[in-house]
Amino acid sequence: MDGRDLVRSVGVVGSGRAARGLRAVRAAWRRRRIDAVGLPRRGAERARVPGQVQGAEPGPGGGLIRFGRSELQITVAVNGAVFWGWDGAGPLPSYALVEGPEPDPRAVLEPDKDGGWRVVAERVTVTVSRHGAVEVCTPGGVTLRRDLPPRWWEPVGGGTARWMQRSEVAADARVFGLGGRASGPRLRDGTYRLWNTDPGRAFGPGEDPLYLTMPVQLVVADAGTHLVFHDTTWDGRVALREGEEGAGSGHDRAGLCEVRMDGGPLRCWVIVGTPARVLHTWASLTGAPALPPAWALGHHHARWGFGSEQEVRRIVAGYQRHGLPLDAVHLDIDHYDDHQVFTVDQERFPKLPRLAEELRRDGIRLVSIVDPAVKAAPGNAAYDSGTAVDAFVRDSSGRTVRGVVWAGESAFPDFTHAGVRKWWGGLYEERLGQGFTGFWHDMNEPTSFNAFGEPTLPRSARHALEGRGGDHREAHNVYALCMARAGYEGLRELAPERRPFLFSRSGWAGLQRYGGTWSGDVATGWPGLRASLSLVLGLGLCGVPYSGPDVGGFDGSPSPELYLRWFQLGAYLPLFRTHASLRAGRREPWEFGAEVLEHARVALLGRRRLLPYFMTLAHLARRTGAPYVRPVWWGAPEDRALRDCEDTFLLGDGLLVAPVLDPGADRRAVQLPRGRWYDTVTEEAYEGPAQVLVDAPLSRIPVFARAGAVIPVRGADGGLELEVWAPARGRTGGGLVVPDAGDGWDEPEIERYVARRQGRGVVVTRERENGSAEPPHPVRVRGLD
DSSP states (O other): OOHHHHHHHHHHHTTTOHHHHHHHHHHHHHHHHHHHHHSOOOOOEEEEOOOSEEEEEEETTEEEEEESSOEEEEEEBTTSOEEEEETTOOSOSOSSOSSOOOBOTTOEEEEOGGGOEEEEOSSOEEEEOTTSOEEEEOTTSOEEEEEOOOEEEEETTSOOOEEEEEEEEOTTOEEEEEESOTTOSBOOSEEEEESOOOOSSOBOTTOOSOSOEEEEEEEEETTEEEEEEEOOOSOEEEEEEOOBOOTTSSOOBOEEEEEEESSSOOEEEEEEEOHHHHHHHHHHHHOOOOOOOGGGGSEEEEETTOOSHHHHHHHHHHHHHTTOOOOEEEEOGGGSBTTBTTOOOTTTSTTHHHHHHHHHHTTOEEEEEEOSOEEOOTTOHHHHHHHHTTOBOBOTTSOBOOEEETTEEEEOBOTTSHHHHHHHHHHHHHHHHTTEEEEEEOSTTTOOOOSSSOSSOOTTOEEOGGGTOEEHHHHGGGHHHHHHHHHHHHHHHHSTTSOOOEEESSOOTTGGGTOEEOOOSBOSSHHHHHHHHHHHHHHHHTTOOOOOOEETOSSSOOOHHHHHHHHHHHTTSSSEEEOOOTTSOOOOGGGGOHHHHHHHHHHHHHHHHTHHHHHHHHHHHHHHOOOSEEETTTTOTTOHHHHTOOSOEEETTTEEEOOOOSTTOSEEEEEEEEEEEEETTTOOEEEEEEEEEEEOOTTOOOEEEETTBEEEEEOTTSSEEEEEEOOOTTOEEEEEEOOOOSSSSOOOOOEEEEEEEETTEEEEEEEETTEEEOOSSOEEEEOOO
């Protein structure tokens, strides 16, 4: 017995959290016993490296290179992505990929100097040394990354090998990604864990890991941009060390990345190109982002603790009384019957379908929380039906694994089994019958309350893993991804005429296929506000474009100033949702005084006005993989000043948003990319690249429009209007518009517009295959001298 764990057990039981605390202690000890029996013992290990090169065999898109103790398969796909796998690892099966890559027939394997080999393709050259180092270069021969020969540690008696891969990047490189990281978006020196984790409390920038991790890095350097993805779902760690330039001495120190994985295949994808090309290729590999219905791009109001239908009506009436737009209300676990998923508390919500219908008439949708844990009690409909189809995760002895969540002793569906996903997807029929049109997946890391140790399932718990079989060490990180797939596919079948709307606290590479995510329980405070932006930017660069924070923070009571600044930021993020915990202060705008209410109204009306732009960005994300929210270096990754800018972002191509992230600020410095930018309130023009100091009164945050941008907005009559920002003299501009019916599966045509200076005015035309035409929408030109 571990003495520290015994102390923790006594502390939890004696803390006053009564029954739940005692259950958490029992669950922790039970988890330890299960793993003591079910996990293989790791004894002596044998270290291995590839050895010397022995020969090579050309193949489609590249070929096979043999070493003394291993072999390396390299394939360049037709989209330019490079795959390599050691020891026979291929691209499939993979939870990240939608299908296997088609090899590029033009890629050639040929001998290289010093006994090595190289694969030459149109967009990239991959060189392999005679000892197994892999170097990725641009077509011009500039090195982007160099992976040193890997190392494996194999159990002497057989079993899963752990491995390590060290890589070098340019001294000036900056690294982004690894999923949702509160300390980002730029990832500095340190170690980052790849294990989806509920921190169990409100978090700030120093907390790591969080709910949604991915082994995806986007590396930006002077020489170019590349994405690297280590396709294994096992627990791992990424250690980063930024490089140092020799201040002209020529003695640069390369940046270093070390990836260590507890198991799984050593296989890797690298994509080279501009940020836009890289994310487009990444989406072609892992799937197009799901398209949300138009209402999901509006304002959402949520709270843990609405408590009753009367409280929901009171909140909605408050929005209506104060003239504030509202598009969705979210119900948390307190609307369940005794916290049991797919149930309703009939005393507090006796006529939920009628409430949903009343809200729908006012343009407001109901969104339901959905947790994966099912109360393990006969008579619970979900538990009984799940038991009948053998849906729940079992331990190595064949017993159903029990954990502790809100409903008490609970079982956990094995979403890595296709039949279980089919069963779970059918359960959403009950939710649709209650009037819900959106779904919010929570607690799906998965979380199980434990007094000590990891707050999740035993690592030895058995999973189907699509028929291959394995344990929770391999299934943990994709548990939420598979749950999202189950919900999305179930909704497609139950309501085929509507776009499913769901977002998930946890996930993995490919989550965008089924929906988005949110920050989780971000702490109330100025650091939490800053972390909110970091999470959205970082997730977008990993291919998940739809996300947002709990506006105001999950816990505590924000000051009026903090609440307003968070609200103003949220109005420009894809998921715009206020939310708070059971014991936190209020989050309604009118609770913070008349001044905050008025400024919040301006932010809400501004968001409503931009809904056609957000809908266009959603369609473009689906077609190109480009996130709605982009770092300011998106179009100029070679600009080092922009690479280090973390407090400003681009919203699409047309807008630049500079949120206020510090208390008491009424002015702030803004780093502008190259070109002319207009303050959208004063219409004053600024020339970039430059850092400018601008006013940021409590009433607004600085927002700039790119000269020449054509931005679709909601006109005063509710129709589509084109807001055109005057191009600089001698320049042209333009923009894309995707009109959308709001729901359904029709593929609207992308409208292309060009704006030109003509004399003292601006001419806007719609460009079509058969020539130019006048725009079919009203045009408003801004920024003219």
